Amino acid sequence: MSKEAVLILGARSDIGFAVARRFAQAGHAIQLALRDAQGFEDHRRDLELRSNVGVTLHEFDVLDSAGIEPFLDSLPELPIVVVCAVGTMNEQGRSEQEPDLASLDMRSNFEGPALVLGAIANRFETRGRGTIVGISSVAGDRGRATNYIYGAAKAGFSAFLSGLRNRLTGTGVHVITVKPGFVATRMTDGLDLPEKLTAAPSELGEAIFSAVQKGRNVIYVRRVWWLVMTIICAIPEAIFKKLRI
Amino acid sequence: MKLSGWGRYPQVECTLHHPRDAHALRDLVTQAGAEAPVIARGNGRAYGDAALAPTGTVSMCAMDQMIHFDAQTGVLQAQAGVLLADVISAFLPRGWFPMVTPGTRFVTLGGMAAADVHGKNHHIDGSFRSCVVWLDLMRPDGSTVRVTPDKTPDLFDRTLGGMGLTGVILQLCIRLTRVETGWIHQHTIDAPNLDAAMAAFEDNPDATYSVAWIDCLAKGAALGRSLVMLGEHATLAQLPANLRRRPLQLPPKPRKAIRMTFPMCALNRWSVKAFNALYYWKSRRKTNSFVDWESYFYPLDAVLGWNRIYGRKGFVQFQCVLPLDRSADGMRALLSEISAAGQGSFLAVLKRFGAQDSAFSFPTEGYTLALDFPATPACLALLTRLEPIVADHGGRFYLAKDAVLSAQRLRETDGRAKGFADTRLAQGEAGVFSSAQSARLKL
Numbered sequence: 001m002s003k004e005a006v007l008i009l010g011a012r013s014d015i016g017f018a019v020a021r022r023f024a025q026a027g028h029a030i031q032l033a034l035r036d037a038q039g040f041e042d043h044r045r046d047l048e049l050r051s052n053v054g055v056t057l058h059e060f061d062v063l064d065s066a067g068i069e070p071f072l073d074s075l076p077e078l079p080i081v082v083v084c085a086v087g088t089m090n091e092q093g094r095s096e097q098e099p100d101l102a103s104l105d106m107r108s109n110f111e112g113p114a115l116v117l118g119a120i121a122n123r124f125e126t127r128g129r130g131t132i133v134g135i136s137s138v139a140g141d142r143g144r145a146t147n148y149i150y151g152a153a154k155a156g157f158s159a160f161l162s163g164l165r166n167r168l169t170g171t172g173v174h175v176i177t178v179k180p181g182f183v184a185t186r187m188t189d190g191l192d193l194p195e196k197l198t199a200a201p202s203e204l205g206e207a208i209f210s211a212v213q214k215g216r217n218v219i220y221v222r223r224v225w226w227l228v229m230t231i232i233c234a235i236p237e238a239i240f241k242k243l244r245i
Numbered sequence: 246m247k248l249s250g251w252g253r254y255p256q257v258e259c260t261l262h263h264p265r266d267a268h269a270l271r272d273l274v275t276q277a278g279a280e281a282p283v284i285a286r287g288n289g290r291a292y293g294d295a296a297l298a299p300t301g302t303v304s305m306c307a308m309d310q311m312i313h314f315d316a317q318t319g320v321l322q323a324q325a326g327v328l329l330a331d332v333i334s335a336f337l338p339r340g341w342f343p344m345v346t347p348g349t350r351f352v353t354l355g356g357m358a359a360a361d362v363h364g365k366n367h368h369i370d371g372s373f374r375s376c377v378v379w380l381d382l383m384r385p386d387g388s389t390v391r392v393t394p395d396k397t398p399d400l401f402d403r404t405l406g407g408m409g410l411t412g413v414i415l416q417l418c419i420r421l422t423r424v425e426t427g428w429i430h431q432h433t434i435d436a437p438n439l440d441a442a443m444a445a446f447e448d449n450p451d452a453t454y455s456v457a458w459i460d461c462l463a464k465g466a467a468l469g470r471s472l473v474m475l476g477e478h479a480t481l482a483q484l485p486a487n488l489r490r491r492p493l494q495l496p497p498k499p500r501k502a503i504r505m506t507f508p509m510c511a512l513n514r515w516s517v518k519a520f521n522a523l524y525y526w527k528s529r530r531k532t533n534s535f536v537d538w539e540s541y542f543y544p545l546d547a548v549l550g551w552n553r554i555y556g557r558k559g560f561v562q563f564q565c566v567l568p569l570d571r572s573a574d575g576m577r578a579l580l581s582e583i584s585a586a587g588q589g590s591f592l593a594v595l596k597r598f599g600a601q602d603s604a605f606s607f608p609t610e611g612y613t614l615a616l617d618f619p620a621t622p623a624c625l626a627l628l629t630r631l632e633p634i635v636a637d638h639g640g641r642f643y644l645a646k647d648a649v650l651s652a653q654r655l656r657e658t659d660g661r662a663k664g665f666a667d668t669r670l671a672q673g674e675a676g677v678f679s680s681a682q683s684a685r686l687k688l
Contacts, residue, residue: 049312050311
């Protein structure tokens with residue numbers, strides 16, 4: 001028998017799938033939500049084989065706000081944990097010129113995730129328990145020239161999660177904000193990332209699993225990013241605006 | 246980016262690719278050519294430069310799906326990037342264990358096949374190839390061939406142990422072995438010298454697992470002082486009652502990780518000597534014991550990132566095998582040279598191989614010795630003194646561990662090398678699949 005289900009929004013992302021593997025390993029049933037869910041059958045089978053738990057696929061588009069309630073109604077059970085790993089990152093330079101691309105990043109990193117987690121929060125609150133995990137980014141801690149459109153959306157998402165946590169404290173529902181730094185994923189393929197600052201997706205799986213067990217509020221992965229971002233956020237704006245970091 | 250093998254020596258500037266499926270991989274292979282050959286890389290556990298190609302190192306880690314498992318026969322079909330560690334965590338709870346395992350479980354199945362790894366049961370079960378039912382191999386033209394021991398025996402023989410030089414392994418079908426528990430019943434024989442250690446192997450040919458930890462700093466009458474460890478999968482009935490309740494579960498243990506790189510001086514002859522003495526006396530006290538699978542097969546895996554204790558220059562592994570009739574003399578000569586140099590190796594391992602005849606795999610009947618040394622000038626010099634001893638005794642070297650061998654030495658010690666290289670040329674593999682190692686060894 002599998003333990004209560006964990007819902008992964010954006011299961012096709014490397015981080016989302018790594019989180020799914022970690023919870024499956026702990027014996028939880030897994031609900032994988034993503035676009036073109038049928039094409040993900042091989043991954044579903046992989047999870048089942050590895051962990052001997054029930055794994056289901058669910059069609060889900062984070063930009064379809066009208067579809068949120070029907071999507072939640074279609075789940076075999078209301079999950080005990082939801083992890084939102086949805087996100088896109090278009091090239092900053094192109095997003096500055098093409099409003100549609102910028103809009104896509106803003107909607108898929110902030111608006112969409114916030115709306116669906118908000119809807120899930122209401123159901124969790126009614127039930128009186130559950131954990132909501134939002135994967136934001138260190139990019140949201142301070143806007144930088146190289147990725148501020150993505151960063152602004154993540155900043156919005158971080159603020160949303162913070163407020164949601166504040167609202168739900170005392171209801172039995174907990175909210176965790178995850179702020180990854182560099183992660184070796186499809187999003188960063190081909191970039192030469194510094195080894196010590198770059199996490200493997202499986203490290204995120206482990207960190208998120210552990211954060212859910214311990215009821216943490218905000219986690220940085222790797223942890224050194226807390227220090228990095230504290231320093232970056234402490235730089236006075238007059239200086240910061242001249243930096244290229 | 247700078248890449249290295251597990252020994253962190255040498256470090257080579259490589260273009261690294263992460264194909265997510267066979268299509269992306271085919272593009273990489275078909276675009277490769279004599280100018281920009283590629284080599285597949287698993288989890289980077291080969292010690293030297295076997296999985297480094299400056300022009301195109303192809304990480305298989307993203308192709309890591311398990312595809313099918315037959316719970317009746319224990320046959321698993323999985324992509325090449327699946328880690329052995331994941332196979333164990335998935336199937337040991339269901340009573341299945343890898344038939345052949347190397348000394349770390351953080352290897353990919355594809356890497357295990359390419360190096361045709363061996364374990365402590367080589368004398369009984371042979372190398373990894375024994376459990377491979379078939380594998381899918383991407384050839385130089387981008388086509389995929391199902392390689393089996395029966396239908397494509399030559400390609401199978403060359404691919405297992407071929408160090409990725411015949412193509413890229415996409416997926417494999419392997420047999421697991423049934424176990425009742427996750428525990429090993431271990432019997433330790435205290436061997437005061439090399440003769441006693443070899444006698445312990447020869448007296449126990451039926452032990453499923455056998456390996457000796459050897460103190461390579463011991464000299465004189467104690468030369469080759471060893472602890473020979475024999476092991477059997479414990480049956481449920483053999484287990485003490487306190488372990489029998491959850492026989493397939495690992496007892497909880499702290500996991501240590503080494504994230505910093507030690508200063509080069511941390512490992513010296515005194516610290517190694519102290520470690521060896523401690524280990525020897527600690528293990529000697531327990532002649533019969535139940536050891537959990539992780540501690541038994543993967544003692545070093547408990548310390549993640551242990552390769553960093555050798556300092557920033559990294560370390561080199563040395564593993565050779567000597568034919569049976571020359572083993573006693575040859576091992577004595579090797580150990581004398583090592584102990585005289587006083588260059589301690591942390592964990593030195595001696596093992597008796599069973600018979601094996603293959604196109605390019607490492608194992609052959611005889612004794613194998615594995616050592617690791619920090620990559621210091623003194624140790625590299627010692628290696629150049631050990632190589633001729635191996636050559637003189639008809640031995641050969643393990644390419645999964647090698648970082649320093651010359652092409653000439655390889656041809657001198659391994660009569661199969663020339664044929665392997667010639668076939669690679671004839672088959673069109675040489676221009677497409679090439680590693681820093683194969684370039685160095687002119688394979």
